[in-house]
Amino acid sequence: MPVLTYLEAIRQGIWEEMERDPSVFLLGEDIGAYGGAFKVTAGMLEKFGEERVIDTPISEAAIVGAAVGAALMGMRPVAEMQFMDFIACGFDQIVNMAAKMHYRWGPAVPMVVRGPSGAGVHGGPFHSQSNEMWFVHTPGLKVVMPATAYDAKGLIKAAIRDDNPVIFYEHKFLYRRIKEEVPEEDYVIPIGKAAVRREGNDMAVITYGAMVWTALEAAQELEKDGLSLEVVDLRTLLPYDEEAVLASVRKCNKVILLHEDTRTGDMAGELAALIAEKAFEDLDGPILRITAPDTPVPFSPPLEEYFLPNTRKVIEAARKLAEF
């Protein structure tokens, strides 16, 4: 099996879907001749031509609006946000149009808005945000964030085939750092299903995106202390896999919720509420959250390091929870 990076896996997934279905097309800033700011779409223009790989002006509102219109007309647009931070310019088209059309009058809106998010690359406050919760709080959308190359390919394919608008978050820190064997054949990862990345008994770490790897590192370290961590990768944030979350809580009885998004109104808060509501009697300790603080992502590398959760923070929290 060929070894692909996370980024190459996404490219392969899109590529296969373009070959498979002529209604799939791409639009975004510099995705054609330049191959995209991160080169996700490199080679696509040459292969599929300028009618299916469209370089657009710098207007996310126009990109998303055009995608919504094309989706309504039966196409399957895949719109790239050069950075997911810029999706804010297309926000109205996503939350008030794409997300609500099926509810209001029934049409399918099969579109994907994808792009890089997340910090750890010293990108500063406009190029590092984790803004997934804007869309997790918007019924009518699906929100996906893969952590592995295998999942990245399987989930982008599922997203393109889905009849709902899907916001597809790619973690830019993982783009070229994650390499793994990815099958060349066609496969999809179902949207809405979490994956247990590591089995454990003493506590569950529920996380997604780049923090899956942080959790796995911490789990490996803590194994030396005899502490067994289970690591759950949500993969989809909306609709998230309630059963998988509850199953791990019921198994381990202690839980840490981890992500690099800021704290207030975050995914961890949602999961904590779910666990308190549905698995209260299975808890043997407090539900702990490890998140970024409520600030913009700092530009300064030392401040960014302080801002982001990391292996050390997870280990400290896990030891504290183990004592409980």
Add this chain to the structure above:
Amino acid sequence: MPTNVIMPQMGESVAEGTITKWLRKVGEPVGRDEPLFEISTDKVDAEIPSPAAGILSQILVKENETVAVNTVVGVIDGEGAAVAAPATEAEEEVPSPPAVPAAAPPPTSAASASVVTAAGGPSAPTATLEVRSSPLVRRIAQDNQVDLTQVQGTGLGGRISKKDILAYVEQRRSAAAGRATAAPAPSVQPPSATPAAVQPAPAPGTFAGPTQVVPMTPMRRQIAEHMVASKRTSAHVYTVFEVEMTKVVEARERQRGEFERRNGFKLTYTPFFVRAAVEAIRETPVINSSVDGANLVYKRDVNVGIAVALETGLIVPVIKRADEKNFLGIARAVQDLAERARTKRLSVEDVQGGTFTITNPGSFGGLFGLPIINQPQVAILGVGAIEKRPVVRDDAIAIRSMAYLSLSYDHRVVDGAVAEKFLGRIKQMLENWDEPVL
């Protein structure tokens, strides 16, 4: 096409229900609207009809399990359909139960819950409030009948962790097994060397003999909470009148045959008492009130609840607007509600909105009872057995049909004189019964 069978919502505040009985086995056919299972909820017990015709292919929630409203409890495969394997896709289709807002418990029942705990006394394995543990540990303790004060906590600040209680349960189990095997050979150790350390001392007052632990049904729990809450809420005072029932008994004896022939059901004594109570309430409306903070709320309708004993508990269906019904209307309502109570066909509305309650402790021969007020009402009438007794009439001993009527009333709002006047009016009406019953 398989059809999911869901736990229905019996009243908007009800969040969960217990399946008390499946009326079909897996693989058995069922017609649409035929009774499929019986449930018990906080409000009402009911028989639930099948949503579709077909074969009951799966039972997902077993008897005596409690699940949230809208939980899929079983699956019916359509007529002629092959036995559907539980496809994973189908499982995905199952809507997760919507977060039904849990019924805000009436303040009294919340308060009563704490009373129950505090008053639980010797039998409850508690004192947990002083023991630091976790929800999981408390559940394990309850499941295994562990008194948490006996468990050594090793967690932060002496907290009992999962590890601690599992170790305790395991130790107790092996100690018990050890005792069992050691018993036939008592000479092995002198009594003084009994390994006392391994045997957890039973909690003070705990019954040490063999027991059977049966979880309370939702109805039982509801009754328990409701009764304790009422005792705590109302200042109960009781008064008992002796009432001569001769005229009522005569009226019933004279008309019972004709009554049943005309109406198709038996003439009982209950409608006589309801009629008399409604009449008396007209003259003492405070009996039909309730307390809301610093206010007295007088209800315009007189809705009389009738306590009906069931095999598994007690339910109080309500005759709505009894003050607007004549004797026959009341008799018919009593008959209908009692019948539906026994066949579990009461709706939630049938048990709501009562303003006054009548209970009948005399049906098995009790002379009189002192019932607990059905909150938020302020009085309840207890009807004792009707029997012939020697009484003094015109300085001679005569044989008369007599009954004791008791009234429990809430002295916060009903004073003794009012209660006496009310019960006196009932007595007067029954003793001089002159209403047509047909």
